[in-house]
């Protein structure tokens with residue numbers, strides 16, 4: 001049975017109470033990026049054209065690419081979408097080097113602060129597309145974690161060679177998707193011991209399709225994504241030989257067309273088959289229950305009311321921008337975060 005909890009905080013309503021005369025607690029987190037060597041600066045490429053991709057990126061991946069026991073970082077970069085002068089305010093600092101970057105974690109014994117070194121060039125990674133996200137997983141079971149990069153345009157499959165270098169096997173793998181992909185996850189949907197790949201796609205967009213949109217005050221503004229048609233997601237089956245097959249139709253995935261922004265995989269109903277939760281932007285989210293290799297919309301019981309797997313809590317165009325699995329309970333929980341003002345959590349019991 002599923003139970004769910006919802007909470008919403010309006011950013012424009014009552015302010016947080018202010019503590020008076022009390023010692024402020026020490027911060028839980030301190031930004032150590034620069035001193036740890038993480039000099040990455042994301043560039044959304046904004047030139048004043050108000051292009052939708054400028055406000056959708058980007059993510060990254062924490063994974064141990066060199067198998068030394070610490071997490072390294074792949075930071076996904078945007079870049080220029082069209083020529084033109086940049087507004088003075090963006091980016092705050094120009095990226096020192098183009099493209100997505102791989103940082104090796106050089107944390108040593110006794111070190112309290114990680115030290116990251118940009119090893120992109122020596123890794124052979126050339127990821128200069130307009131990036132959105134990345135997924136990490138060992139696609140060939142050789143013990144070295146590989147990487148998949150989602151882009152506005154062609155994606156990339158990067159095989160970890162096990163010697164601190166990567167090979168671009170996008171073409172030979174057959175796991176490309178030239179649409180606007182945002183998020184991806186590796187998971188073994190058919191339980192054959194080989195990681196398969198789910199790619200969440202967003203909207204049908206190209207620079208020659210850009211539209212002018214206006215805010216309520218009639219000033220030009222970024223378009224609501226509903227201006228653009230959604231495109232279906234894609235499921236790739238790992239053929240165990242370095243290639244992948246598009247099984248979206250066979251698995252039932254392409255029955256849905258929605259503006260996907262985030263995807264996670266977990267066995268939500270504890271039947272031994274990995275399920276999916278896809279967070280969409282402005283569209284109903286999707287919970288796909290894996291029925292032995294094909295996917296059906298799942299059901300969620302919310303305060304005694306059953307919701308079908310595609311549900312929308314009437315949040316209008318808030319959508320869901322991030323999903324993550326929390327493993328704290330008896331069963332995985334899914335948290336869906338839409339913005340700083342609205343969020344929801346779904347727990348399974």
Ligand SMILES: [Ca+2]
Pocket residue numbers: 063064065066067068069070071072105
């Ligand atoms: Ca490492």
Ligand SMILES: [Ca+2]
Pocket residue numbers: 137138139140141142143144145146160
């Ligand atoms: Ca591998």
Ligand SMILES: [Ca+2]
Pocket residue numbers: 187188189190191192193194195196238
């Ligand atoms: Ca598999």
Ligand SMILES: [Ca+2]
Pocket residue numbers: 266267268269270271272273274275289290
């Ligand atoms: Ca399941």
